Structures are given as C-alpha cells and as structure tokens.
Amino acid sequence: MPGSDLAPPSGPTDSPRQDGPREGPHEGPVARWFNRRGWSDLITGIPFFWLFFFFLIPFVIVVAMSFATRSPTSPPFSFGLDGGLLDFRSYARLFSDQLYIRALGISLWMAALSTVLCLLIGYPMALALTRLSPSVRTIMLMLVILPFWTSFLLRVYAWMGLMGTNSWFNRGLTALYNMVVPADWALRSIQMMNTNFAVVVVMVYSYLPFMVLPLYANLERLDMTLNEAAEDLGSRPWQVFRDVTLPLSIPGIIAGGLLVFIPVSGELVVPGLVGNPSNPMIGRVISDEFASARDWPMAATVAVALLVLLVGPMMAYSHFENRAQTRREEAP
Amino acid sequence: MKFNRRQTFAALGATLAMPYVRPSWAQAGSVNIYNWADYIGETTLEDFETKTGIKPVYDTYASAEEMQAKMLAGQTGYDVVGHSGLNMPQMIAAGVYQPIDHGRIANWKDMDPDVLAMEAVWDKDNAHGVPYMWGSVGVTYNLDMVKERLPDADLNSLDVIFKPENAAKLADCGISLLDSPTDVIPMALRYLGMDGDTTNVDDYKKVVELLKPIRKSIRTFDNTNYLNAIPNGELCAVNTWSGDYLVARSRAKDAGVDINLAYFVPKTGAPAWVDVLALPSDAKNVENGYAFLNFLMQPEVIAACSDFTGYANASLAATALVKESIRTDPAVYPDATVKSRLWAPKPYNEDQDRAMTRAWTEIKTGG
Structure with missing residues (x-):
C-alpha cells in the first residue's frame, strides 16, 4: 500500500480510507507533508535553493544588466534611456571592438596551454600514486593537497619573489645562462615577471592538484587484472597503457581538464600580478570595464559571453557522461 | 517528536x-x-x-x-x-x-x-x-640604477621615460606607469605641450602615439605592487603618487635594503x-x-x-x-616651484571618460 509505511508511527491505526487528518484534528496539509517526506524534501531542496539564490538569481541580474545603458546614476546603469527598453549596444561592441575577442582568445589559449601542461605533469603523478603502497600513498596524497593550506595569494607572491629580476633564483639562472652563451649575448637578468610565461607557470602550479585528484580517483578504481590480461595476451607495457589504461581514464581526464580549464580561463589574480598587461586576459577586461570604466553593462556582457563559451564544453561533458553511463548500464 | x-x-x-x-x-x-x-x-x-x-x-x-x-x-x-x-x-x-x-x-x-x-x-x-x-603625481626614481644607465638625465623632465632612446636604456631595470588614465593622460598631454584639460578627445590619440614607441620598454601598469617592487630593486623609474615614494623608502629601510630613491614632479606639469x-x-x-x-x-x-x-x-x-x-x-x-607645476584636472564628461578609457586600453595593449 503506497504511503502507508511513511505514516508516522504515532498516527492512528484505524481505517486508511479515512479522509480527515491522520494525526489528530489540528494537522493541516503542511504538517502532513512534513511528516511524510519533509526531511527528504528539505535535504534535497537545500542545494536547489542555494543554486537558485546564489547562482540563478545573480545570473539573471547580470544578464539583465548586460542589456542596460551606462549612465551617471547610482547604480551606474539604467534601462530605457534611448527609447527601447533593451540596449543591445554592449553586445554589438563585443563583436566590433577587437579588444574583447582578442582577450577571449588569449584567455582560452592560456587556459588550453595550462590544462595540457597540467595533464602532462599530473597524469604520471596520479598513475604513480595508484601504484604505491597504501601507507605511502596517504602521505603522497597529503603532499598533493598540502599547498591548499597556504593562502593562494601568498603562493603567487612567493612566485613573484622567485621570478623577480633581483632574486637569487633569477640571478642563478642568469649566471648559468651567461656561462653557456657567448659573452656578447650575456644578460643582466632574465625577464620572467610580467610575461605570459610567468602566467602559465603560476597557473600550472596553482591548478595542478585539481588535475591530479580527479585523475587519481579515476585511475584508482581501474581493475589491475585488465592490465594482467592484456600482458598475457602479449601487450608490451606501453601498449597496455595505450590500449587499456588511457581509454578507461578518459572520464578522469575530462573531469580534471574542466576543473583546470574553466577557472583558468576566467582567472583574474594571476595575470594581474605576474602577467603582461599588453596581453589582457578576459577576467582583467571584465574587472576593468566594471571598475575603471564604470561600464557595468559592458562588464556584464563580457561575463555572459564568457559563461556561454564555458557552459558549452560543460554541457558536452555531461552529455558524454550520461551516454557513457547508459552504455555501462546496458553492457552486462 | x-x-x-x-x-x-x-x-x-x-x-x-x-x-x-x-x-x-x-x-x-x-x-x-x-x-x-x-x-x-x-x-x-x-x-x-x-x-x-x-x-x-x-x-x-x-x-x-x-x-x-x-x-x-x-x-x-x-x-x-x-x-x-x-x-x-x-x-x-x-x-x-x-x-x-x-x-x-x-x-x-x-x-x-x-x-x-x-x-x-x-x-x-x-x-x-x-x-x-x-x-601630486610624479615619478619615483631609483637614483643609482637610473644614473648608471643615463648619467646625464634631467630627472625633472619626462624625457627620461617618454623619449624612446631613454626608455630603451631603462627597460631592463624596469619602468612602470600608474594604471590610471586620469593621472597619466593629462600628464602626457602637458608633456606634449597641449592643454591638460583638453575637451577635444582626438588629443588623446596623440598620447597613444607618444606611448606607442616606448610601450615595449614599459614593464607594467600598476598602482600598488610597486610598493614591494621598488624596495626589491625590481623597478627603477616608477610613475607613483607622491606619498608612495616615502612608503617604499620606509619599506626598504625595514627590510634592511640600502636604496637611493628620489621623487620628481615633472616640470611640464602634473595632476594634483x-x-x-x-x-x-x-x-x-x-x-x-x-x-x-x-x-x-x-x-x-x-x-x-x-x-x-x-x-x-x-x-x-x-x-x-x-x-x-x-x-x-x-x-x-x-615648495613653491613644485606647487606651480601642479594643477587640478577639470572633471571629465561622459564622452571624455569613454575616449580616455578607450585610449588607455589601446596604450596598455599596444606594442
């Protein structure tokens, strides 16, 4: 009988067909809902409320703002200044002004480069982690997470200290370089700060754990007997990796890749501190439009464009995941 | 229950x-x-x-x-x-x-x-x-580093930074400009002998032209990080606000760094x-x-x-x-000399504001 097992234990046990309230005459529909499935609804509801209030509503505000007009008021935008309620000029500028397309291009390129480097460094790390004895593995995993215990900003500042032209690190590198090259190529110092090189180095350093951890979670679940079977069938270690481990770890690669790619493409702090201002990344452009130019509609427009660009791959990933899930369920 | x-x-x-x-x-x-x-x-x-x-x-x-x-x-x-x-x-x-x-x-x-x-x-x-x-707005110089590269420079003049041949010589010890169009553009306009309060937005293009050849010699545009970079000797010609030079000097002193800093307000005029x-x-x-x-x-x-x-x-x-x-x-x-170089820039209208922001983006991303 559906519902009967959900009835509160204290409820009356007489005829279930009774139309009146089940728990005394004062119980209304709210109390009945609460007694039946209140907790489960509340618990599943919390994430939805969270997303609704802290993602969906702010996002709707940002989208609305992107159709507003900049004006000397507080807050500095208004609707319907020039007749029409919606102002599409910000979107027109997005495509007509080279700056935005260029900044988006630079951001996506830097993010792609950082993601590939994180993958190349992180994959062997994650694979090695799975092959360690459990006690050593715990220590090594701790070491991967350890940098998170220091403020992110502090670590970026540490890199700034390292790469600066007068640091011991830079001086050492310069001395090494000057020893190798002929005398008239000698340098006073190697310019590392305020270059794209510095941005990629710091990004890869900062986001590496986000690549290693999902990869490790994925690789750890793989069945080692598959490797043995492949070896029994005559595969060499490299072939085992290529034909067995790598294809099975694709979900981990995609998860790690997205965790690195998405935050890096919107990164503001790292390029702001160590980057080259002549190659602005999109985070900086949004912040400048918002703060320096006081053009909130334009900042909102760029933010919406960035979100649309990033949600695309995300949707593709979840589509891919769902399909893989169905395939796995159909397989046996 | x-x-x-x-x-x-x-x-x-x-x-x-x-x-x-x-x-x-x-x-x-x-x-x-x-x-x-x-x-x-x-x-x-x-x-x-x-x-x-x-x-x-x-x-x-x-x-x-x-x-x-x-x-x-x-x-x-x-x-x-x-x-x-x-x-x-x-x-x-x-x-x-x-x-x-x-x-x-x-x-x-x-x-x-x-x-x-x-x-x-x-x-x-x-x-x-x-x-x-x-x-005021001016330039903080690391005297030792600048004198080593430009022994005869007149530090009261913006020629030190704005002339491409000088800027190229200072590029390796580090030039930075304030990331603030309303401070740099009026100062550059006066350097070019124009009205610092010009309402003709086409004049901003001349500033873009002025800064284009030296853009690759400018290491960064920044308003705060120089307070650490100057004491570390990472920068030698730094466009700053007046008091920041004192802060940088006291930070160098605290860190035990021996550094010879001086602050100049350009003789062609600078915003107060x-x-x-x-x-x-x-x-x-x-x-x-x-x-x-x-x-x-x-x-x-x-x-x-x-x-x-x-x-x-x-x-x-x-x-x-x-x-x-x-x-x-x-x-x-x-003092009276420096005070005579300072002026309060007139407020900008919306058109100027937009044009200035646009020119500034062009300056920063050019080169």
Whole structure:
C-alpha cells in the first residue's frame, strides 16, 4: 500500500480510507507533508535553493544588466534611456571592438596551454600514486593537497619573489645562462615577471592538484587484472597503457581538464600580478570595464559571453557522461 | 517528536535572525568609516572613542575602483567615506554623497585655501567633501640604477621615460606607469605641450602615439605592487603618487635594503590629487559622522595622521605639528616651484571618460 509505511508511527491505526487528518484534528496539509517526506524534501531542496539564490538569481541580474545603458546614476546603469527598453549596444561592441575577442582568445589559449601542461605533469603523478603502497600513498596524497593550506595569494607572491629580476633564483639562472652563451649575448637578468610565461607557470602550479585528484580517483578504481590480461595476451607495457589504461581514464581526464580549464580561463589574480598587461586576459577586461570604466553593462556582457563559451564544453561533458553511463548500464 | 521540531525551528529562526539584531544594536553609538588601509593615525580611532564614547568601525579598501563600485551600488551602511576628489563629480551627479554643512566643522577655517581651490574644481564650493590628504603625481626614481644607465638625465623632465632612446636604456631595470588614465593622460598631454584639460578627445590619440614607441620598454601598469617592487630593486623609474615614494623608502629601510630613491614632479606639469572625506546620502549616523570629522580636523589629530601616512594634510594649522622629516620633504609638502607645476584636472564628461578609457586600453595593449 503506497504511503502507508511513511505514516508516522504515532498516527492512528484505524481505517486508511479515512479522509480527515491522520494525526489528530489540528494537522493541516503542511504538517502532513512534513511528516511524510519533509526531511527528504528539505535535504534535497537545500542545494536547489542555494543554486537558485546564489547562482540563478545573480545570473539573471547580470544578464539583465548586460542589456542596460551606462549612465551617471547610482547604480551606474539604467534601462530605457534611448527609447527601447533593451540596449543591445554592449553586445554589438563585443563583436566590433577587437579588444574583447582578442582577450577571449588569449584567455582560452592560456587556459588550453595550462590544462595540457597540467595533464602532462599530473597524469604520471596520479598513475604513480595508484601504484604505491597504501601507507605511502596517504602521505603522497597529503603532499598533493598540502599547498591548499597556504593562502593562494601568498603562493603567487612567493612566485613573484622567485621570478623577480633581483632574486637569487633569477640571478642563478642568469649566471648559468651567461656561462653557456657567448659573452656578447650575456644578460643582466632574465625577464620572467610580467610575461605570459610567468602566467602559465603560476597557473600550472596553482591548478595542478585539481588535475591530479580527479585523475587519481579515476585511475584508482581501474581493475589491475585488465592490465594482467592484456600482458598475457602479449601487450608490451606501453601498449597496455595505450590500449587499456588511457581509454578507461578518459572520464578522469575530462573531469580534471574542466576543473583546470574553466577557472583558468576566467582567472583574474594571476595575470594581474605576474602577467603582461599588453596581453589582457578576459577576467582583467571584465574587472576593468566594471571598475575603471564604470561600464557595468559592458562588464556584464563580457561575463555572459564568457559563461556561454564555458557552459558549452560543460554541457558536452555531461552529455558524454550520461551516454557513457547508459552504455555501462546496458553492457552486462 | 513534534515538540522537538518546534524547538528546532525556534532555534533555527533565532540563529537566522541574529545578523539583523546585531547591527541595529551596534548602530546606537557608532560611526562606520570606509577608507584606504593604513590611511589614518595609529591611535586616532582609539582616541576618538575615548573622547566621544562613539565606537568607530573602520573598514578598509585596497583599490579605489572597488570602493567606487561599492559606493555606486549604494546601501553600504557607511557614515564617512574617504574618496578621491577627482572622481567626486560622477559621485555627486549620481547622488551618492550629501552636502556638508561647513558650519558644523569647527576647524574648517584652518583649511589650506590652495587645497580647497583644487578640490572645488571637482566639487563646487567644497559642498560635498572635506579635504583630508593631498599630493601630486610624479615619478619615483631609483637614483643609482637610473644614473648608471643615463648619467646625464634631467630627472625633472619626462624625457627620461617618454623619449624612446631613454626608455630603451631603462627597460631592463624596469619602468612602470600608474594604471590610471586620469593621472597619466593629462600628464602626457602637458608633456606634449597641449592643454591638460583638453575637451577635444582626438588629443588623446596623440598620447597613444607618444606611448606607442616606448610601450615595449614599459614593464607594467600598476598602482600598488610597486610598493614591494621598488624596495626589491625590481623597478627603477616608477610613475607613483607622491606619498608612495616615502612608503617604499620606509619599506626598504625595514627590510634592511640600502636604496637611493628620489621623487620628481615633472616640470611640464602634473595632476594634483586631493582625497576627501564625504558623508554618503544614505548614512544612518550623520551626527556621529560630523563628530568624527570634527575630531579628525583638529590640528594635532590630523598632524598625527600625516606622521603615520606620510602624506600632506589639508589643515594649515597642523603643518607645524607634523614630523619634521615629512614637513620639510618637498615631495610631500611641495615648495613653491613644485606647487606651480601642479594643477587640478577639470572633471571629465561622459564622452571624455569613454575616449580616455578607450585610449588607455589601446596604450596598455599596444606594442
């Protein structure tokens, strides 16, 4: 009988067909809902409320703002200044002004480069982690997470200290370089700060754990007997990796890749501190439009464009995941 | 069971209501101040509380843009806000600040008329802001590094940075410009012999042309990080605000770095800046706000602020009370020659604002 097992234990046990309230005459529909499935609804509801209030509503505000007009008021935008309620000029500028397309291009390129480097460094790390004895593995995993215990900003500042032209690190590198090259190529110092090189180095350093951890979670679940079977069938270690481990770890690669790619493409702090201002990344452009130019509609427009660009791959990933899930369920 | 739930909800409700209960209680005898970090005397706030019994709550910002965005959004809950004078016109037009009754500030008579005149360019009759600290835009040089590369340079002239052959020589020891179009563009216009307050937006293109050949010699555009980079010897020709050179020097001293810094205001002219204290239109504790302004404008109190921040204050009566090393430093308290080079740039209209932002993006991303 559906519902009967959900009835509160204290409820009356007489005829279930009774139309009146089940728990005394004062119980209304709210109390009945609460007694039946209140907790489960509340618990599943919390994430939805969270997303609704802290993602969906702010996002709707940002989208609305992107159709507003900049004006000397507080807050500095208004609707319907020039007749029409919606102002599409910000979107027109997005495509007509080279700056935005260029900044988006630079951001996506830097993010792609950082993601590939994180993958190349992180994959062997994650694979090695799975092959360690459990006690050593715990220590090594701790070491991967350890940098998170220091403020992110502090670590970026540490890199700034390292790469600066007068640091011991830079001086050492310069001395090494000057020893190798002929005398008239000698340098006073190697310019590392305020270059794209510095941005990629710091990004890869900062986001590496986000690549290693999902990869490790994925690789750890793989069945080692598959490797043995492949070896029994005559595969060499490299072939085992290529034909067995790598294809099975694709979900981990995609998860790690997205965790690195998405935050890096919107990164503001790292390029702001160590980057080259002549190659602005999109985070900086949004912040400048918002703060320096006081053009909130334009900042909102760029933010919406960035979100649309990033949600695309995300949707593709979840589509891919769902399909893989169905395939796995159909397989046996 | 049911009773427990009710208790749970009561507790939950009370917890959720807590944040709303607390501020209304705190607002009874407090004043909420929003200003730059480290931009007040070391004991000013404690002294204020001891003297008046009003509890000051001092919130700080790290960038002018952050503060402006917050003030433009409104509903900040602040009663006294430190604001850059140059940006006051937009704020006044947007109705962010309320007019100030000069009669309620006892020491208004001590205000430096020169500073009041500069502030009045952005705020007619000084109606909305009480001048707090003021200074100039100029260039801080690491003398040893610059002299090694350009022994004969006249540091009073912007030729050192704006001439491509000089800039190329300084590129390896580090040139940085303020990331602030309203400071750099007027200064560059005057260097080119044009009107620094030009309303012809095509003139900004000439500044873009001027900076294009030296763009690759400029390492960065920055307003704050140079305070660490200068003591470390990472930069040698740094476009800064006046007081920052003192901060950089004291940081180098603290770190035990021997460094020879000097600050120059270009002889072709440079913008002056005045920071004001203003009362937001939606301030809740206006009375306490006035009490705070009144307390702060006493000569010995504002002099202690200058001692700590290293900036000149706007009170003439306080000058004699400021530490001698600060009061006699022409970079902080400019002499007549330097004062004649300074001017308060006229406020920008929307067209200029847009054109300037556009030109600035072109300058930064070019090269």
